[in-house]
Amino acid sequence: MATLRILTEEGVHRIHEATLELLANTGVKVGESRVRQILLRNGCRDLGSELLGIPRELVAETMLRPQAPLVLQGTDPGRSLTLDGSACYLQNFGSVSVVVDLDSGDLRDATYRDAVDMARLLDALPHCHHAGPLVLPVDMHPRKAKLAAAVATLLYTGKPVSLGAVSDAQEAELCVEMSRVVSSPERPIGRISISPISPMTFPTDICEAIHVAAVSGLPLLGLPCPIRSMGAPLFLAGALLGQNTENLAFGVMARLVNPEVKLMHTSRIGTPHMRTGAKAGADPDVGVAGACMAQMARYYGLPSNVYGMDTGALVSDAQAGLEKAANTLRPMLAGADQISGLGQLGGGLVASFVQAVVDDDIFSFLSHHLQALTVEPGTLDLAGFRRVVGEGESFIIQEATLEALNAGDVWTPGRISAPGSWDEWAADGRKTAHDRARKFARDLLASDPVRYRDDHQEAALNAIVEAA
């Protein structure tokens, strides 16, 4: 439940009105494609230079109507997620081509084995609710790498999955095919992400991918990633406007192809380092932007999926902990449905097994901040006071103590928390949170893998990769 508002109601309204103005009069660049033809048939104006003006009536008709709660199906039904605003879920970052080696701590190219290992780790982390390909293997043909990483995810996790970000119709078709291998008609598994180019550019291949993905009926994640001062204004308000406009343009296109398609409202706003131009991972505006777009999402009746666990840190250190926690807490409190970023370092350019474990714990800790405080006779525990003060019992053996524990009223220290006292810690070799996270990952990967597909499904999925 949202308890934090950064944008005032007037601020939300102004962003919405400016979005309609941009869509209608400045327009969106749409490459020649089936989507462009559909937009023209539905009243969009050709403004020249590939620009199409999307009239506000068309935005209202396609986007200003309620969407039923989005259910992201897991292979394990108990791990499916219903995005109805009642909880905040975590997902991993995606498609990173270098990884911090779990043994040496050095940076190296990601391999298919890493894709498998990462999928297994994500499956085992209790607060990573939604898994996708965190690494992009570079030990295979680039055309196959994305799909192979998605296959690794499908093979080794029972959670709801992202099939990755597609760039053209063929990739979208292959992802849809992979989803069919593992889905039943009632429970479609997999979400497809598609990134237009900021500012407001939808090339032909992206439009065709949107068409294929929307027809499939799978949930779609439009992922515009505006970089301030490059793909959007440097003013954060202007960057929010850019993100919002691209989100709505994506939504209009997808809903014209398939009115029933389920969408999410996203925030992937980045800030460059203003001396070098490189993406600045250490950016408190990641959290602010995520919180604002969660508010905009509610305005449109859509679930939100925003950045949060972003950091510029290159190792799992205090900088990483601070930046990730601070940037996650704000959108969480603002009611974001999903927060992305688990497992990444270096502004999203580095994948890390250790950081994935650490991020899982950070999210667990932060989630406790969302818990509603219930003040009622049972939680005030007057009966407990009577028995302890009046009858000499102890609070620790009161039934209410167990009820509070079972209700999650007390946060349970996670995997990276320091155990016991200084002396015990010193006697145990002065292990750091990093050491404990690494041990968890190592132990997990040394155990027998849990497989979620049968031989027939695995063969079918591998055949799809080979066909790419």
Place this chain on the structure above:
Amino acid sequence: MSQALSRLHDAVCNGSFRGIEGLVQEALDAGHTALQILNLALAKGLEEAGARFERGEYFLPNLMMAAKAMSTAMAVIQGRLATEGAAQVSGGTFVIGTIQGDIHSIGKEIVAAMLEASGFRVIDLGVDVKPHLFVERAVEHSADIIGISALMTTTMTHQQKVIEILKERGLRDRFKVIVGGAPVTASWAQRIGADDFATDAVSGVRKARRFVER
């Protein structure tokens, strides 16, 4: 196992201490001896609770409630056990108390309850216990371990006195001494000549077990 013993076992394991006296009476009425009740229901129930705690399935309150159920049930059959001439099986005898000048009892009681849950015979001397009493009660009960609790830095200095008395009376080698409490550290324990220290109940019980298993 009969239904009566099974219910009693589950009550201990689940920490359902309120009304457990009635279940004990039912088991007695069904013809079970006090020794059968102890060995087949209570001890097994507590053992299972301990195992669940070790596996991370139980929290400390679960274990404390199981220990409370055990002690409540034991109070009913204690007299009969003596009549039946049954010797209780024990993992060792542990004399425990909060040191002189300190009236904090909760931490010490948690340790005592967990020791009982782990099979120790626990002699709880209470709070504000004079140093010489630790020694005298340990001798009286043929204890294996003496546990001295202190919550305050101003009272933990009295822990040293117990060890001095043991040395004066030539008893130092007869008992293991564990000091505990929030301000107690390894270096403090070493400085005063204690055998070990514990900052929480779980580590205290683990260390006590090590001493009696040697």
